[in-house]
Amino acid sequence: MYLTPRQIRYAPMDLTETADEQAFRAEARAWLEANVPSAPLPSFDTAEGFELHRQWEAKLYEGRWSAVSWPVEYGGRGADYVKWLIFEEEYWRSGAPGRVSQNGIFLLGPTIIEVGTPEQKARFLPAMAKSDEIWAQAWSEPDAGSDMASIRSKAALSDDGSEWIINGQKIWASRAAWADWCFGIFRTDPESSRHKGLTFILMPLDTPGITVRPIAQLDGDTGFAEIFFDDVHVPIENTLGGVGNGWSVAMATAGFERGVSLRSPARFNVAVDRLIKLWIKIGDPDDDTMRDAVTDLWMQAEGYRLHTYMTVTKLLEGGHIGSESSLNKIFWSEMDVRAHELALQLLGPDAERIDGPHERWVDGFLFSLSGPLYAGTNEIQRNIIADRVLNLPRG
Amino acid sequence: MKFSFTSDQQQFAAGLREMLEREFTAAHLRQVWETGAGHDAALWSRLAEMGVLSMMLPEADGGMGGSFVDTILLIEELGRAAVPGPVIETMTVGALALAGTPWAAGVADGSVAVTAALMGERYVPHTAVAGVVLLSDHDSIRAIETSQLQLTEVEGIDHGRQLVTLAGTETAGVFVGSDRETATDAGSLAAAAYLLGLSSRMLAIAGDYARDRRQFGQPIGSFQAVKHLMADALLKVEFARPAVYRAAWSHATDSDTRARDVSMAKSLASDAAQKAARSALQVHGAIGYTWECDLQLFMKKAWALMPAWGSASYHRRRVSDAVLGPR
Ligand SMILES: Cc1cc2nc3c(=O)[nH]c(=O)nc-3n(C[C@H](O)[C@H](O)[C@H](O)COP(=O)(O)OP(=O)(O)OC[C@H]3O[C@@H](n4cnc5c(N)ncnc54)[C@H](O)[C@@H]3O)c2cc1C
Numbered sequence: 219m220y221l222t223p224r225q226i227r228y229a230p231m232d233l234t235e236t237a238d239e240q241a242f243r244a245e246a247r248a249w250l251e252a253n254v255p256s257a258p259l260p261s262f263d264t265a266e267g268f269e270l271h272r273q274w275e276a277k278l279y280e281g282r283w284s285a286v287s288w289p290v291e292y293g294g295r296g297a298d299y300v301k302w303l304i305f306e307e308e309y310w311r312s313g314a315p316g317r318v319s320q321n322g323i324f325l326l327g328p329t330i331i332e333v334g335t336p337e338q339k340a341r342f343l344p345a346m347a348k349s350d351e352i353w354a355q356a357w358s359e360p361d362a363g364s365d366m367a368s369i370r371s372k373a374a375l376s377d378d379g380s381e382w383i384i385n386g387q388k389i390w391a392s393r394a395a396w397a398d399w400c401f402g403i404f405r406t407d408p409e410s411s412r413h414k415g416l417t418f419i420l421m422p423l424d425t426p427g428i429t430v431r432p433i434a435q436l437d438g439d440t441g442f443a444e445i446f447f448d449d450v451h452v453p454i455e456n457t458l459g460g461v462g463n464g465w466s467v468a469m470a471t472a473g474f475e476r477g478v479s480l481r482s483p484a485r486f487n488v489a490v491d492r493l494i495k496l497w498i499k500i501g502d503p504d505d506d507t508m509r510d511a512v513t514d515l516w517m518q519a520e521g522y523r524l525h526t527y528m529t530v531t532k533l534l535e536g537g538h539i540g541s542e543s544s545l546n547k548i549f550w551s552e553m554d555v556r557a558h559e560l561a562l563q564l565l566g567p568d569a570e571r572i573d574g575p576h577e578r579w580v581d582g583f584l585f586s587l588s589g590p591l592y593a594g595t596n597e598i599q600r601n602i603i604a605d606r607v608l609n610l611p612r613g
Numbered sequence: 614m615k616f617s618f619t620s621d622q623q624q625f626a627a628g629l630r631e632m633l634e635r636e637f638t639a640a641h642l643r644q645v646w647e648t649g650a651g652h653d654a655a656l657w658s659r660l661a662e663m664g665v666l667s668m669m670l671p672e673a674d675g676g677m678g679g680s681f682v683d684t685i686l687l688i689e690e691l692g693r694a695a696v697p698g699p700v701i702e703t704m705t706v707g708a709l710a711l712a713g714t715p716w717a718a719g720v721a722d723g724s725v726a727v728t729a730a731l732m733g734e735r736y737v738p739h740t741a742v743a744g745v746v747l748l749s750d751h752d753s754i755r756a757i758e759t760s761q762l763q764l765t766e767v768e769g770i771d772h773g774r775q776l777v778t779l780a781g782t783e784t785a786g787v788f789v790g791s792d793r794e795t796a797t798d799a800g801s802l803a804a805a806a807y808l809l810g811l812s813s814r815m816l817a818i819a820g821d822y823a824r825d826r827r828q829f830g831q832p833i834g835s836f837q838a839v840k841h842l843m844a845d846a847l848l849k850v851e852f853a854r855p856a857v858y859r860a861a862w863s864h865a866t867d868s869d870t871r872a873r874d875v876s877m878a879k880s881l882a883s884d885a886a887q888k889a890a891r892s893a894l895q896v897h898g899a900i901g902y903t904w905e906c907d908l909q910l911f912m913k914k915a916w917a918l919m920p921a922w923g924s925a926s927y928h929r930r931r932v933s934d935a936v937l938g939p940r
Contacts, residue, residue: 231682232615233862239614300614494937503940513933517856517877524855527616535617545851548844603847604840608820611835 233527235304242297243304249281250312261581262318263439268396271318275349283309285323285347288331292339293347299530306482318393322346322353326401326420329471333459342420354394354423356402356445357468359387364598366403367412367465371447373404373419375454382406382419382457384427384450392592394443395432397423401471403464416464420456427451437584472594473543483523486550489557490519492577496564500576511560518553525549541606544599551589551596558583616855618686626686629665633694639907645697646772646910651742652698652726660700661723665691669708674717676708680865681799685806685858692810695914697773699728699739701803702747706731706796710747710754710789719744731797732923736767736776748782752793757786771917773910795864798875801922802864805857805875805882811915812850812882812889818908819843819893826898839896846885846892853881873935876928883925886915 235243259274260267278284279293287302288294297305317323327346330338345351362369371386388402399422407415423430427450435441459467497512525546529539561579568574572581590596604610618626637656645653660666668684670676677683684704691700699707703720707727711717719725728743731754740746740759748755762785764777790796820843823834833839860878863871890912894901901908919925934940 230615230619231617231858231862233859235614497937509933509937509940510929513929513936516936517881517932518852520877521852521856521881524616524859525852527614528855528858531615531617534615542851545848548848549852597841600841600844601837603844604834608816608840608843608847610820610823610840610843611832613835613837613840 239300239304242301243308246283246305246308247312249283250308250314253277253281254312254314258313259315261439262316262393263435263437263441265396268318268393271315272349272352274315275317275319275352279348284319284349285327288323288327288343288347292331292343299533300527303482303484303526303530306484307487308484310482310484310488319346319349319352321355321392321397321401322349322351322399325355325471325474326353328474329467330458332470333467337455338458351398352393352396354391354397354400354443354445355471356388356391356394356400358390360389364595366468367416369403369405369416371402371404372408373406373417373452374408375406376451380454382417382452382454384419384421384447384452386447388445388447390433390442390592391445392442394423394430394445395440399423400445401458403468406461406464413465415462416468417461418458418464418467419452420458421450421452425450425452435584436587437581473539483519483526483550486519486553486557487523489554489582490516493557493561493564496561496576496579501564508560508564515553515557515560518549518556522546522549522553541602544594544602545607547593548590548596548599548603551586554586554589555583558586616858618682618858622683622686626690629663629687629690630693632659632663633690633696637694637696639910642695642697642773642910643907649772649775651739651773651775653696656696657698657726658723660696661721666700666704666723667708667721669705670717670721671712674712675721676712676717681705681802681861682858682865685802685861688803688806689810689813689857692807692914693814695773695811695814695911699726699743701807702729702739702743702800703727705799705803706747707745709799710796711745711756714756714787714789716745716756729796729800730779731793731800734921735778736769737779738769738774738776738917738921740764740777740779741766741775746779747789747796748786749793752791753788754790754793754796755786756789757782761785769917771913773914774917794872797922798864798871801879801928802857802860802875804918804922805853805860805878808882808886808915808918809850809854809857811911811918812846812853812886815886815889815893815908815911815915816843816846816850818911819896823896833896842892842895846889849881849885849888853878853885856881870935873932876923876931876935879923880925880928880932883919883928886919890915 259270262268262271275284282295285294286297286305290296323346330342357366359369359371373382373384376383384404394400401420403416403418405415406417427448429446431444432440433442493512501508558579562569562583565576568576605612664677665687667676668679668687672678688701703726706729707720711720716725725744726742727745728739729747730737731747731749743759746757746759763780767776767778769776823839824832826833857878860874863874893908897908900906
């Protein structure tokens with residue numbers, strides 16, 4: 219209990235980058251400067267934009283930047299979390315395109331690395347890293363949104379046990395209109411209910427019996443789709459994480475989505491930097507209310523960045539994050555909406571124009587509004603925080 | 614890049630928490646309130662003996678020679694227990710300003726408590742129990758023994774933080790430094806860390822109550838409105854936390870961004886405390902609105918500290934000057 223001054227003084231918190239981290243940052247920056255397309259690509263929620271984004275992903279892969287945190291053998295760089303955050307900072311700073319590959323590289327990829335068989339790793343990861351195969355995720359069903367455990371789409375074993383035969387319907391699957399494969403959970407034990415008897419299955423979207431029906435999103439583009447399954451035959455080898463374990467495998471994937479990997483802070487820091495530039499350009503210097511609001515937002519984005527660095531240090535030191543990741547999800551999604559609302563407020567009469575004299579914000583605003591909905595609504599996240607972080611009694 | 618504390622730092626903070634949970638419960642705090650003592654002399658000696666009070670004092674002065682990074686978790690623990698008296702002032706501003714002076718030994722052994730009014734405070738806290746007051750003229754800092762001053766008591770809401778107005782300050786005292794901003798940043802940051810601890814405590818008290826109190830045949834914590842209220846408060850606290858820790862790093866390393874970082878920490882910690890207090894009170898229903906309920910001891914400390922060491926507007930303005938350019 220009584221420590222000597224010498225013991226105490228040793229203070230290895232270090233918020234500066236190591237030489238190695240600096241070199242990594244410089245390498246990423248140089249590559250991105252040389253390779254990022256000079257004009258923004260059309261939205262990946264269009265057929266043309268999707269293919270252009272796929273080509274960009276292939277280029278990223280050639281530079282070995284598509285999946286920096288994956289092991290080298292699957293096309294990654296084996297970068298630790300800090301380097302991954304550094305890469306993300308450089309990526310978003312450079313104005314590079316959004317990641318059409320995100321369902322695969324950030325969600326399914328880490329799940330396969332964690333629970334996949336050696337054959338599955340060899341089969342799926344390299345094609346994912348190259349974006350030869352782009353993935354859609356198929357959890358939600360018309361009657362199973364927040365209540366995902368109530369899903370009804372079924373997978374039954376064929377008589378010889380070599381295949382799943384799938385029937386049912388999924389909905390809201392992002393990018394499914396143009397994606398190559400999908401992953402999702404299906405009820406494989408017809409007697410089961412809720413979280414039991416579910417299995418995590420992977421399949422190509424051009425398998426006979428699958429019909430994909432695009433759905434126009436709020437912005438009018440085809441961001442997501444319905445997927446209908448009508449006696450779809452899928453080899454049993456495409457089961458991920460074991461029959462009946464679908465819920466826990468899905469929770470691992472969802473944890474990546476809510477936690478650090480899908481929404482790294484850099485995206486928001488860049489959005490807030492853009493907001494600050496907009497304020498400097500067109501803000502009324504005497505408008506203290508707006509000045510304070512922009513400042514608050516900067517603090518939130520910075521707070522999120524710091525929070526993430528604390529989280530990754532914890533992971534690097536062998537800790538793990540559980541339900542706290544729900545805090546992140548609420549924080550980034552609400553901050554993103556707020557940033558866009560403020561930008562539109564600043565734009566005043568130009569806010570409602572799709573292409574105005576200033577940088578475009580309105581499409582980003584529409585997209586930000588989906589943040590509190592997808593990846594588990596923010597109400598569901600608050601339930602999780604209350605039950606598992608604050609230990610309040612279940613309702 | 615490594616954003617965490619050493620196991621020594623964490624263990625010391627955990628040890629302090631255990632000691633406070635055992636030896637300084639809410640009942641002890643209530644006693645300080647009721648006797649009007651303004652602080653707890655026995656606890657003060659205990660904190661001195663453990664090296665908590667002198668963490669930031671140089672070894673040459675009999676201190677621990679620690680940095681703000683070594684100290685920040687300790688202040689958070691003191692906040693969790695709402696330790697009364699000029700504890701943050703003595704540990705941070707006092708240790709920085711009085712290092713190398715004849716008072717330093719007293720800071721280390723607990724015989725000299727220090728308070729400060731370096732930001733034009735109208736009411737100076739803790740003066741009645743402090744041996745030395747730090748005052749400023751522009752950028753320079755003077756130390757004055759309280760015995761040389763005339764104190765007029767003013768009643769405040771937090772009885773663990775007695776207030777006075779001072780007279781006789783014009784000429785008295787000894788020059789102890791010319792870097793007022795480093796000192797006020799230390800005070801602001803210490804207040805932020807203390808508020809963080811207070812916020813966690815208020816949420817813990819509310820959580821206990823929500824598990825215990827039943828209405829409509831079930832614990833009130835099972836109602837979603839209660840859950841979401843508390844989840845939102847926790848969100849504010851958990852995102853203020855890294856800002857406070859980073860500001861400790863910036864202060865310890867004398868970073869170029871220290872002013873911005875300290876002000877960000879104080880802004881976020883004050884907002885979090887406000888939200889935690891409001892939510893904790895609401896969860897309690899009418900019992901929370903009574904003198905009997907311990908929650909008040911923590912809420913009132915939070916309300917007193919939120920405007921202390923720079924108001925919300927002062928700190929927000931400093932952040933916006935750094936981020937958006939000066940007005
Ligand atoms: C842009 C976008 C992309 C998406 N991408 C995908 C995808 O790729 N794959 C996929 O499978 N799904 C995807 N989704 C679907 C998303 O996961 C669901 O929308 C989400 O889980 C909510 O389900 P729901 O829409 O059926 O709403 P509901 O569950 O019907 O909820 C409606 C409202 O009720 C609230 N509510 C429901 N239950 C509770 C409760 N227990 N407590 C408190 N409030 C409650 C919700 O918070 C919400 O406000 C996407 C959604 C969007 C908007």
